[in-house]
Every structure is written in C-alpha cells, then in structure tokens.
Amino acid sequence: MIDIIELSQPNTQLLIDDHTAFPTELADEAIYILREAAAQFERPAILFSGGKDSIVVTHLAVKAFAPAKVPFPLLHIDTGHNFPETIDYRDWLVKSLGLDLIVRYVQDSIDRGRAREETGKYASRNVLQTVTLLDAIEELKFDACIGGARRDEEKARAKERIFSVRDEFGQWDAKHQRPELFDMLNGRIGPGQNVRVFPISNWTELDVWNYIREQNLELPSIYFAHERDVFDRDGLVWSDSPFIHKTPDERPYRARVRFRTVGDMTCTAAVKSGAATLDTVIAEIRSAEISERGARIDDKRSEAAMERRKREGYF
C-alpha cells in the first residue's frame, strides 16, 4: 500500500481565510425546534450547565418567544464542583434575561444515599449528576429537557435525534430511535417517557463561537485567557482545586490558560492560551490542533465512553 499521507496532503487552496460568517439558518432551525418543544410538551425545561452551548440555547429561546417571556425554566444540576465563575455568570444571566431558574444539587443526592461519591485520582461527580438529573425530571415532572448538545462534538452524538426519546430510566436506545423526516418532529410520548431536545444539533464549535461574536453575547470569564494555578496530568492541563486528588509529584504552577469547554472542575482541562478576546479565541480555534472534547477528561476514560454514558441517561 502507498502512504496516502504523502500522496495527497490537505488541499491548500481550501485554506480558510475568512471563516467568521455565521450561517443564519442555523438560528432559524434552532428557534423552530424550541417553538416545537414549547408547543408539543406540557413541561419543558432548558438544561443549563453554564457552558457556552447552553448559554446560546438560552439566548435563542429568548428570541424564539419574544416579546413574551421564555415559557419554560432553566434547570441547573449543580455538582458542587462548578467553577465559581460559572455560578456567578448563571445568576447574572437569569436576572438580566428575566428567566426562571431551578437548581438541584448532586450533594443532596449523595446525602440521601441516591449516589455514592467516587474515590481515587480521577474521582468526579460527572457521572453522579445523571442521578440528580433523573430525580429532578421525576420530581418536577419535566417531559422535555432542552440541551445544548451538538452532533459534531463526539461520534455517539452524531447519531442523536433532535427529539430524542428516553425511557423512564433516562436511557437512550441508539438502535431504536424514531426517524426524523424533513423538519417534522414527533414528540408524542407515553407515560414515564420524556424527550431530550437538541436545538443546536447541527451547529459546530465554530458556529457557536461565531454566533456568540455576531450577537455579542457575554460568556463566563473562564472562556478567556487568565492566570490560574494548574498542574499537568496525562498530557492535559488541569485546574488546581480542592476537588481534585493530586499525587505528590503533580505540582501546581501558575499559567495563563483558558477553557474551551466548561464542565466541572474535575472533568474539564484547560488549554494554555493568551486569547483574551472573542476574536483571538476564534482565531485560536480555527488553527487549533486539538479537538474540543479532546480537553474533556470524562471522554478520555474510554473510546466508547460517551455512548455508554448517553445510554445511561447522561445529558
């Protein structure tokens, strides 16, 4: 066999010079989906993580129902391991947009014996939040949970539907999904079932950033370059925090970093970066050598990690 890498490198004529345009029809599509969620379900909620994707979904919801109020609340599953900047931002956003916020705590699930804290070097509450989420869905009787997941993030998500039916255990059955034809969305469900709704399924990471820039949206400060105590593990840069068990040879040091995705402090790695503005962040993403979820420690657990977690009811 010939080494095809040598035979044909990427086509240099296709190098992208101006990649900053946002395809507006993605916003039309997202708003169509949000309006279907409002119309087809009794009690929808936006799953708000504080990450840029759920922030964009929230802003789209405001536009979808303007000048009326967004007809459903935000639900935040607080792991207790959030970046404090995320919580500050969440409270500011809810206030400035006039939204309703409901918070449920992973700590409560642990205290009630519904979930058990992980131990060891890689302990995280990322998996535990599924328990709290499913309990919240049951308690608050949500029949649709609107999330910011995108199909380009990860291989398992590439097959996710816009309206994704979950059984009463929150499980996703990848093999028996409802076909979605044209833009018709079928949200009819039986007792105990609920639906995950993904309005920005077809957005890429770059689309999200370009939209944020076009709309001039505020983001949590940790998305931009700042000084932070970090340490190195498995080739990634981890934020030093009381929630992470460091081994003695993992010594924290000060560095200029930013976060490309924002989950828990225990499962989101930083990237070393000097990009302190939207323009410089976008420029960095365009030239980036590492994919977005490459900085997610939770995905690194195994190649099929995401698919497994999704089947178990993860966001």
Next chain:
Amino acid sequence: MDILRIATAGSVDDGKSTLIGRLLYETRSVPQDRLDAIDAASKRRGVDFLDLSLLTDGLIAEREQGITIDVAHVYFNTPRRKYIIADTPGHFEYTRNMVTGASKASVSIILIDARNGLVEQTHRHYFIAALLRIRTVIVCVNKMDLVGYSQARFDQIARDFERLAEQIKPEGQEIHLLPASSLHGENITRPSANLRWYRGPALLDLLESAEAHPQRALPARLQVQHVIRPRTEALHDYRGYAGRVASGTFAIGDEIVVLPDERNSRIAAIERFGQRVESAEAGESVTLQLADDIDISRGYLLAKPSEAPVPHREIDARVCWLDHQPLTAGKAYVLQHGVQRVRAKVVAIYGVVNVASLNITPGPPQLNLNEIGTVSLKLGQPIYADDYEDNPANGAFVLIDEWTNNTAGVGFIEPNTQSESPPEVHMGFGV
C-alpha cells in the same frame, strides 16, 4: 453563508466512509488529535495508511459489525458554505434510514464501485433520490484506481446509470456523473492526472455550485407553530403567530388567507430573532402580526389568496414504511403534516413497488418495513397540503402509530385521482 445538506448512500465497502473522510481531511476539517487517533487506530488494525473511513465510524455496535447502521451527521466548511452530510447506510434493510437522511438533503451522492458497476443498491438509492425529488444527484464512480483509471469502464457505467435514470427521473433534477478515487483523493477536491480524460468538475466543485434553497421560488406557506401572547401591560393586545416559512416569501402589507377558516387579512409586522424585518423567505423562523384580530391556533396555515392550497380530506400518497408493524388497510394513524396532526385511516393500498425492477405488485395486503407503495388515506380533518411534486415543503407527512407513538411511515402526496373505485395501479413512475 448558506448551508448545503447532502445525503450520502452507498453499498457496504464501496468506500463511502473513505469518501467522507477524504472531504473532511482535504478541507482541513479534522483536528490534529483526531488524525493522530485515527493514525494510531489504523496501525492497530494493521493497515499501513491513514484509514480516513475511521473518521465517520460511529457507534459500538457498528464497530463490531464494521458497517454503518444509522444516520450519522458530518460537518465541514469551505469559505463558501457550510456542509451537513447525512451519512446513510446502503444495505437494503435500512431503506428507512436512507429516506430519513435524504429527506433534508438538496444533494444526493450515490457511490458506485467502478469494479462492480451498478448493483441493486444503486437502483434503490436512485429510486429514493427520485422519489424525494432531490434537486442534484451526483453519481460518484469510485475506486477508479482499481480499474486502471479506464475511461471505457467509466463510460459503460455512465451509460448504465443513464438508462436507469431515464425511467424515473423527476423534472428539474440534475444528474452529474464523475470518476474518482477517494482513497487517493482523486477528483474529490481537485482533478487528477490519472483521470485527464475527464473534463468535468471535481466533486467539491459540484457541491460548491449546487442549489441549496430551491423552495424560495414556490408559493408562500407558513404553518403557525405557537401563538405568542405576552400578557403584559405594555403589550396587552400583542398577538404574534410564530412559525417557519416553509416555502415562498411573505412581506409586510401582503394580503394573506388563514386556513382552514378562510379569513383574509394583511401582514402588519414581521419579526425575526426579535427584530422587525420587512419580509421573510423560506427557511426563516419568524413571528407575524396581522392587521385583523383573527382566531388562529397551532397548525393553521397562512398563504396568499391567489395561490392558496385546497383542503384535502382524502389523499393518495406514496408511502415509505419505516416501522416493524406493517401498514394495513383499515388501520388508523396520526398523520403529521408539518406541525399539524390529524387522524388518518388507510382506505386502500394500491400497490407496492420493487425499487430495483420498478415492477408493481397491485393490491398488497400490507406495506412492510422498508417497502414503498401507493396508498389512499381518509383524514379526520382536512389538511392544506400541496402535491409533493409541486411543493415538497408542504407536500409530505409522517404517519405516527397511535399505540407506540413511533414515526411509522413517511408519505408524499400525489395528485388526487378523486375516483371512488381504486384507480388502475399507478406509482407515478414511467411506463
């Protein structure tokens, strides 16, 4: 920047995943860490080249079987537009996935292995592209490297395909045939010295120039999704009708008719993304305000009086069945046309078509999973639909099983025969 939606289809092993991987790779849509991972995985599997098919390889079950089993979505950009590929499997059990993936596409790429020529799957893929009236069909004769880049071989396949297409090609559909090798990146984003006898555009050039939004030139249609009533002091009388323009355009001042009530009014204001705009065209999500206070609910259709659709209480439709439970005459379903749902009963199944031979078996007792047939339906309430061939955006529907809530079938409305007795079998196709 617009979006071009592409459906890819191919048989197992004709190199579809490699083709998509190649497009991603050459448009620099793959981050280095993913390339590194693929490089490592390629080596683990004992192949000594970068196996680009691994880029779109998905679920666990799939990796076990080594084939694609569902619709997966792949994204890439050029400076000109954003591309969304719905990658659908080619083996015959999954016609349902192919129809699903193709339903949103304005371009269909059909792959043919140059060594094998047309196979039964090629017939199936093109039948679906014709049924859905996909605007642009690109027939990519792949693996030309394995037939010595033979022009005679390509010409033979092109003739065979043209013979297949001439029987069922819908009006207005463009078909392009091109020779390529996705493994070697020949004729994918740039021409190849080995294929100098081919003077046409490379695959990406065809994609860059394909039309993405043919529905803008059609009659105006908007179904109301949601009525916006802020119920605040300042906006006490505000009533906004939120929906996505399915086809055509609406502008402030346009006379409109509201269906089913057949009340006329005028567009007083249009908002998009919460901002006032002058007009709205197909694909845009807007909120309309009308000059008159009319009672309008979800599912109502707005159109222009001169080109309004007529009510349908009985429809003939071609149906592709997607469910394990077969469609049977006499059975009731929920029919969803856009966002509107009505009850529907199957009056008759006129025939089922063999998509390879185009032979029609008249009067089958049922339509099974992955079968395509023509049926007659009676509706509980009228729908304001167009024939699919006139306006695809307002001419399709899904059938939902009332008990399982599954999306069980998809239908394409045919011109109504209006006859009492079952008409002679017709599929709207050729002969």
